[in-house]
Amino acid sequence: MSDDTSALRPATPPTTALRPETLAVHPPQVRITGSTPLGVPLHQGHVFAFDSADAMADAFHSPDTFLYSRLGNPTVRALEDAVTRLEGGTAALSFASGMGAINGVLLGLLSSGSHVVAQRCLYGGTYAVLTDLAERWGVEVTHVSGTDPEELRRALRPETRLLHLETIANPTTRVADLPAMIAVAAEAGVPSVVDNTFASPLLCRPIEFGADVVVHSATKYLAGHADVLGGIAVFKDAELYARIRHYAVEQGAITDPFAAWLTLRGLQTLPLRIERQSASALDLAGRLAAHPAVAAVRHPALAGHPDHAVAERLLPRGGGGVVSFDLAGGREAGRTFIEAVRVASLTASLGDVKTLVMHPASTSHRQLDAAALDAAGIGPGTVRMSTGIEHVEDLWADLEQALEQAAKVS
Numbered sequence: 565m566s567d568d569t570s571a572l573r574p575a576t577p578p579t580t581a582l583r584p585e586t587l588a589v590h591p592p593q594v595r596i597t598g599s600t601p602l603g604v605p606l607h608q609g610h611v612f613a614f615d616s617a618d619a620m621a622d623a624f625h626s627p628d629t630f631l632y633s634r635l636g637n638p639t640v641r642a643l644e645d646a647v648t649r650l651e652g653g654t655a656a657l658s659f660a661s662g663m664g665a666i667n668g669v670l671l672g673l674l675s676s677g678s679h680v681v682a683q684r685c686l687y688g689g690t691y692a693v694l695t696d697l698a699e700r701w702g703v704e705v706t707h708v709s710g711t712d713p714e715e716l717r718r719a720l721r722p723e724t725r726l727l728h729l730e731t732i733a734n735p736t737t738r739v740a741d742l743p744a745m746i747a748v749a750a751e752a753g754v755p756s757v758v759d760n761t762f763a764s765p766l767l768c769r770p771i772e773f774g775a776d777v778v779v780h781s782a783t784k785y786l787a788g789h790a791d792v793l794g795g796i797a798v799f800k801d802a803e804l805y806a807r808i809r810h811y812a813v814e815q816g817a818i819t820d821p822f823a824a825w826l827t828l829r830g831l832q833t834l835p836l837r838i839e840r841q842s843a844s845a846l847d848l849a850g851r852l853a854a855h856p857a858v859a860a861v862r863h864p865a866l867a868g869h870p871d872h873a874v875a876e877r878l879l880p881r882g883g884g885g886v887v888s889f890d891l892a893g894g895r896e897a898g899r900t901f902i903e904a905v906r907v908a909s910l911t912a913s914l915g916d917v918k919t920l921v922m923h924p925a926s927t928s929h930r931q932l933d934a935a936a937l938d939a940a941g942i943g944p945g946t947v948r949m950s951t952g953i954e955h956v957e958d959l960w961a962d963l964e965q966a967l968e969q970a971a972k973v974s
Contacts, residue, residue, distance in 0.1 A: 603829075604639060604642045604825060605638070605639065606821060606822060606825045607637055607638040607639045607821055608639075608822060609633070610632060610633040610634075610637075611631075611632055611633070612630045612631055612632070627809065633818070633821065634813065634816060634818050637824070639821040639824045639825050639828075640658050640818070640819050640824040642824070642828060643658055643782075643796070643819070643824040643825075643827055643828050644656040644657065644658050644796065646828060646831055647765070647780070647782075647786065647796050647798055647831075648798055650765040650766075650769075650831075651765045651769055651770075651771055651778050651798040652765075652771045652772060653771050653798035653799055653800055654799055654800060654801055654802050654805060655798075655802060656798040656805075657796065657797050657799075657808060657812050658782075658794065658795070658796045658818065658819040658824060659795035659796065659797070659818065659819060660793065660794065660795065660817045660818060660819055660823075661781070661783065661793050661794060661795045662761065662779070662780065662781025662782065662784070662794075662795040663689050663690075663693070663781075663795065664815075664817035665780065665781070665795030665796055665797045666689070666690055666693065666759070666779055666795070667693060667815070667817065668811060668812040668815055669757055669777055669779060669797050669808055670693060670694075670697065670726070671811055671815065672807060672811035672812065673725055673726050673755060673757075673808070674697065674703055674725055674726060675701075675725075676702045676703070677702055677703070677704075677723060678704075678724075678725040678726070679703070679704045679705075679706070679721050679723045679724040679725065680694060680697075680703060680704070680705045680706070680724070680725065680726045680727075680728060681705075681706050681707075681708055681716060681720065681724060681726070681727050681728070681749075682694060682705055682706070682707055682708070682727075682728040682729075683707070683708065683709070683728065683730055683740055684708060684709055684710065684939055684940055685710065685730065685734075685736045685738045685941060686728070686730060686733065686734070686940070687730065687734040687759065688734075688924070690728070694728075706719045707939070710729055710730075710740035710741065710745060711738075711740065711741045711874065712741075713741070713744040713745055713747070713748045716745055716748045716749070717748050720748070720749075720752050720754065724752065725754065725755070726754065726755055726756075726757060727745065727746070727749040727754050727755070727756040728756075728757050729742065729745060729746075729756065729757070729758050730758070730759040730762070731758055731760045731762060731763040731768050731770060731878070731879075732762035732763050732879075732884050732886065733762075734759075734761070734762060734886075734948075735886070735888050735924045735946065736862060736888055736940065736941040737862045737863055737864055737883070737886055737887070737888050738862075738870065738871055738941065739864050739869075739871035739874045739875045739879065740758075740874075741871075741874050741878075742758060742768075742770055742773040742775065743773045743877075743878075746758075746770075746773055746774040755776040755777065755804065756775050756776050756777070757775070757779060758775040758777070758778050758779070759779050759780075760778045760779070760780055761779075761780050761781045761784050761785065761915070762784075762785075762884050762886055763879065764780075764785040764786065764834060764838050764884075764915075765778075766834055766835055766838045766839075766881065767838060767842070767881050767882055767884060768878055768879055771798070774800075775800065776799070776800050776804055777797055777798070777799055777804065777808075778797070778798045779795065779796070779797045780795060780796050780798075781794075781795055781915075782795055782819075782827050783795070784913065784914050784915030784916075785838060786827055786830060786831060786915075787826060787827040787830040787831075787915075788830040788834065788837055788915055788917060789826075789830055789916065789917055790913065790917075790918065791826060792823050792826045792827050792830065793823060794819050794823045794824070795819075796819075837917065837953055838882070838884075838885065839881075839882065840953045841884070841950075841951050841953060842865070842881075842882030842883060842884055842885055843882065843956075844885070844951045844952075844954075844959065845865075845883070845884065845885045845887050845949075845951040846863060846865045846866070846883060848887060848949070848951060848956065848959060848960060848963065849861050849862075849863035849865075849866050849887045849889075851960055851963075852887065852889050852963070853866070853868070855967055856892070856971070857892055857897070857967045857968075857970055858889050858890070858891060858892065858967070859890045859891065859892040860890040861887065861888075861889040862887070862888040862889065863883050863884075863886075863887045863888075864879055864883030864884065865882065865883030866883075869883075885915065885950055885952075886914060886948060886949065886950050887948075887949045888946060888947070888948050888949075889946070889947055890943050890947075891945040891947060891967075891970055892945070892971075893945060893970055893971065893973050894943075894944045894945040895923075895925070895944040895945055896973045897945055897970040897971070897973050898944070898945045898947055898970070899923065900966075900969055900970045900973050901921075901966045901969070901970040902921050902922065902923055902947060902966075904965065904969040904970065905921055905963070905966045906965075907954060907958055907961075907962035908920060908921045908949070908952075908959070908962055908963070909921070910922065914948070914950035915950060916950065916952060917953050918952040919949065919951055919952035919954060919959055919962075920949070920950040921947055921948065922947070922948050923946070923947060923948075924942050924946055924948050925937055925942055925943070925944055925946060949963075
C-alpha cells in the first residue's frame, strides 16, 4: 500500500493514539484536486460537522450551509438546482414523494377557513388531500374546468389563497389554459400552483406563464426508471420559497440523498425519453381511435382532443406520453384489457421507460364517488396508458391483441 496520504484529510483527533475500533468509525475523507467528477457525488450521510460552535449555530439559520440532511444535503441541493434551472424558477424544495411536495405546498399556503380553487380534473391523491382539508380544517374548495377564465373569476373570493391546476390532467389529459387562468388569479393576488408532472419541463414551463409554484412527482418522468420515489416544488420567487421551506423542513417529508442521486441520473436522458414517448403516444392514440373496441381516445396532440387548440399553444414540442381511452365494453372490457397486455405492465405509475397501463376508476381515482368520476371525465371503461420507449410496432401488436380480447366481453 502506498504511504502517500496527500490526498487524504487527516482524521480528527490524530489517528496515532486511536484503536482500530475508533479508526473504523473515522475513515479519512478523499480530497479532490485538479479534476471534477462528471457525476454528482452521493452525500448519503445525514450530519455535517463544524469547527466551531458559532459556525454550527449560524448554520441553523442559513439554508446555504449544510447541517443536517432534513434541513439540506449537497446531493439533494444538486437535484433542486437542476430542476430549478429546467423550470426557469428561483429555487426548489425536494420531497420524499410527489404527494409530499403537494402537501408541503398546500400546508404552507393554507390555514383554517382558506378557500381553494382547483381544476375539476385532478390526480386522485390531490383530490383526496383537498377533501380531507375541507372536512377536517374547514378549507373550502371550488372546482372549475381549468379552461374558462371567467368561471375562475366568478369562483374567486376574498379568502381564496390558492389556484391549483395540472398542465395535463391525470388521467383525462385535459390541458389547462395556464396563461389565461394564472392571469386571472394574479389579478386577485392569488398564488397559482401547477402540477407539471405529465408534461415535464421539456414540454412546458408553467413559470413562463406566471405560475408561482410548479410541482412534480419526480417518481415519474424526471427519474423515469421505476426505481425512485420523490417529489419537487419549484418556486418563482425567493420569498414564497422561504415561506414554504419553513413548513417543509418541519414536516420532514424530505428526499433521501440516494433517491436524489438516482433522479439526477434520470434527468440526463429526460429529453430523449420524453421525445420518444410523446411521439409513440400520439402514434398509438391515432391507431386506438380507429379501433372498433375503443369508444373514445384522448391525447392533447390529437386533432379531436377538446383542448387541442390550447395544447398547440402550450405544448408545441409534444403532448406527452400518456393516452387515455374508453373501451366500448365498459368496466369488464377495461379489466380484460389491462390483464391481457404482455409488453405493457399493469401498474399504478407512469413516466417510466416501460409502457404502463391501469384502470383509474378502481385505482388512482378510487377516492372519487360516481358523480366526481363523471365530473372529472373518468368512465367505468377508461384506461390510462403511459407510453414507454419500446418500439411502437411492438407496443401496437400488444395493444391490438388485448383489444381483441376486450371486445369479446362487450
